[in-house]
Amino acid sequence: MVERGGTPHTVVTLAIAVFALVFPFFASGYHLYQGEQVLIFAIALLGLNLLTGYNGQISLGHGAFFAIGGYGTAILITKFGLPYWAAIPLASVVCFIAGFLFGFPALRFGGLYLALATFALAVAAPQILIYKGFDAYTGGAMGLQLAKPHAPFGLPFNVDQWLYFFCLASAAALYWAASNLVRGRVGRALIAIRDQPIAAETMGVNAALYKTTCFGVSALYAGVAGGLSAIAVGFVSPESFGLALSLAFLVGIVVGGLASLGGALFGALFIEFVPNIADQLTVSFGESAKALPGAVYGALLILVMAAMPTGVAGAARAAARALAWSRQAKVE
């Protein structure tokens, strides 16, 4: 199985890696910014996929953890003078703790009830951010502005290239960590809890600990993504972390493919570029359709899900299987 499906898989992975490394040397600053956004979304989707795809806990509130990461980073940089490379990990630890703690009440909710509980997080986040008591730190409705970091050690990169590489390195490291996590004992336990919680507990898996930790790790990923977003955009405000963001994450993991880490990249590409495509398409329907990018986006989403019900990753797996089949048939 691994040998048969392995070759095209490796080729695709290598091609993506080479492209990701060469891209910044011929792309404009604008395209690099888009690249940063894709990587940031991919990191958040990796984390959400650990939770929803592997562990079966639905979260509609990851925008809130993304917001904690973003604001945490912005506050540590602007109010405490920390450098960005220290602020992001610190803010992510805060996210881990927040996620871990939220994991406890989450233990009592299953399925749709958990979805609703996390949905409440996403609704509350923007309003908590403008709460008067936190104004001194959060900047209230006006948000916080950040200066963009320059490349360290005299590296010959401009600001956009450096930010891109910083996001790329973070994404690669977090992908590596996630793939190690799901391949080993922990991954098997997470999947067992998702599929057969009673059997898993009978086997001696501490479901409560795994589920809360999984929530924490997932929130940590969202936090790193939020922190990177804060420095890439150079600005945080409550509007940056609205309900739409949490929903976009859910769209991202479903389109990318549940329980597939590679799918995170495709999900991220979808939520970054398809809204732009929808906006472009409305132009071809004439000026009066200018107000309808949401409708076009919805139609595109339905089309994609109809064509690939198991997401891009599922479709890729099916294609690889078909390829292997036809090869086998030829040999016979």
Place this chain on the structure above:
Amino acid sequence: MITRRTFLQSSAVAAAFAASADSARADNAPGVTDTEIKIGQTMPYSGPASAYGVIGRTETAYFKMINEQGGVNGRKINLISLDDGYSPPKTVEQTRRLVEDEKVAFIFNSLGTPPNVAIRQYLNDNKIPQLFVATGAAIFADPQHFPWTIGWQPSYVTEAKIFAKHILKTKPDAKIAILYANDGFGKEYLAGLKEGLGADHAGMLIKEASYENSEPTVDSQVVTLQGSGADVFLIAATPKFAAQAIRKTFDIGWTPVRYMTDVSQSIASVMKPAGLDKSKGVITAVYGKDPTDARWKDDPGFKEYAAFIEKYMTPHELIDAFAVYGFGLGATMVQVLKQCGADLSRASVMKQAANLKDLELPMLLPGIKINTSPDNFSPIRQEALASFNGASWEQFGEVLTG
């Protein structure tokens, strides 16, 4: 650190300004050809703020009309209006696309306070005009630190100062209470009121109460404010809360002079829910002609606007305040480009945007004029007062300057 950096930047820009003014003619901005001026903006066509999308559509239609009439100095205006869903990260992305990919000459009337804050540093660093931002926040009128960013409509500070002026004139011994939203809008309003009263009359403001947008009602705040014994009540609240405040003052028998922000002057969504009778006597500030007001029926400015809507928009948009707004912005933009003449460099566009003199627009109230200068980046600083008669707004008194 930050102050020093911004100071250096602003002095560098000021130097650039001076240099470009001296030299005969700088090169034209990117996006300017012999036949076209390409400009860009972001608008929330999707998402929770999508009602504002009408503004972008009106402006696109307005430039279409101008282009059909031959354009400005022989050049057609090509406005590229992109959706940002009112999300600052997307605003940054779309603005960078406009500047770096589409190569627009400048940014025109992008909408929203947070989206505009998010792109302000980028545009100023690159010396790209950020013209007539679609927000009432006064922070965008800061030529010293952000010489490439300019507002358009009266800011909340301007309006609050106009109210303060009127209070000082008509009720010099007033005891003022204010209800304000705990966000950028509400806080600017409070600051504007204090500024308008000045240090000498600071004691007139006897009670402040704020509310969160997430609160269900502001009833308890209104009761608290009544308890202070105030006889003037300033309502700096968004429509839902403004309606509650108007209704509550009446219901508890409190009869102060009520001033209300122009943000909430919609009769359909504020005065009717509050109760038309209970709303009688509320005072607000206006600067544009109300398209539903019969007294403009034969006004040449209104006729011009109505003809535009008829030909380039849909009929139901005639009474849309956002269409009136977009119409005014389009006309202002055309005036700036006319003033630029043959010199369409970015510095020249910015210089002319800050050089509007007594510009009157078809849909601005008579007497209200747009004025800008290198140290005045608040184009509309005048408003007239209007009081509610139970059916419509009745303008009274002279145009006041804030």
